Amino acid sequence: MCRFVRWPRIVAKAALLGLCFLFSLALQAQDDGFKAVPILTGSTAYFTRVTAGQYQDAPAVSPVLLLPFGDKWLVEAKGSYSDTFSKNAQGDYNGTISYGMTYGQIDYIANRYMTFVAGRFTTPFNIYGERLAPNWIRALQTTPLTSPVTSGSSLGGMMRGGFPGTESLNVTYALYFSSNNTHHLLATDRSTGGRAGFFLPRQRLELGASFQQVLQADRPHSSGIFMEWQPNRAPLTVRSEYVRSSGTKGSAYWIESVYRLSQIRSLRRLELVGRGQQFFAASNLSAATVKKLGALGKDTNEGDFGLNYYLRSDVRASASYGRQFVLGRDANLWVVGMTYRFIMPMLPQGGAR
């Protein structure tokens, strides 16, 4: 009995010592030369989507708050709010509001190779969720078929960082654990996993792999690989992801290429985008499971083509057409709209330093 009483005290003492250690690390200035200021950034978007003849208009805003403390701490939070107006059979529009918190995390830069993250964060699995998902960044507004295969958000802790392995190789890594959360807006799975990436700066090529183990329900695991390449001689980006889940969610891949017409003066602000993707539903699914899984229960092929025009570096007009092939339900996917990325300091910026 006594042993059980002592344990929480020991853990509490260890946690207190750990905090003191981290605090003392934070006290020592990193000296970047510039004092960081709090920033409000994010994006707004307005898109009209026509999916299999169903019209939807969706204004959305995704604010991101960045609060730096000292030279090593950063609190960052991203919210999302959108109102989707859908046209019903009578031709009337009905609005559906959706909102949530994409991430809300505290980052501590422990040293040049390691950053600790705590809170709700985007699961570090492959590259789409963390890097490409914001609507002002993504080349095509339709979400890839790989995204629902793994859980997008986690609640817990993460260790991540990057270091130059040699002059021509950067290594990046992320390891995390997440607890189960059943809140309807902040739901996460109890899981653990990580990602490792190898970036060759000379070739501008990144290759990497990810792993995720869910520690609840039927405990499926997922693995994935990704690549991103920007050849030095052409304004081209080629990206790809593959993910495979051991559970009921199947496997999928996508490959996307983005070509900026920077060599033609009058079209230098225009980007051409193409993407092909396939989703393979898990085999041996019962009829009930297929019904429960919805889109994840059937094999799907999809091809998309899009145009992005940068009116300014922060204002972009986009249009895309996609064709989705699903057994018994092929569909056209049209998207037209605009995004605006905003950024503003929350305190007077003061001098340069």
Next chain:
Amino acid sequence: MKMKFVLASFLVAGAMSLGLMANASSGGKDVAKDATKDSSAVPVSAEQAAQNENMHFEGEKRFRSNCARCHAAPPKFSPRMMATIVRHMRVRATITDQDMRLILRYMTE
């Protein structure tokens, strides 16, 4: 009771000094770090000018290979805003410390 208090104080002080020492030792030589310091007040020699040009070239290269991989080049913001943005991107895109410093220098020139 008094002994426990002394022991706890000693442990806390020890942890703090260990943290400070660890950080001091990790903040050693870093070319890019020195590069962020203002050198405008000092007369610039030819060697220094060449070094600055090299740092600018390296910064642009790191910017193109890290930032432009995902998004269009943003306009240059004030140095204090850039310090926050670069810290955010360091975490989000796992940019190495060296690349971060070179990018910060390039974006605040």
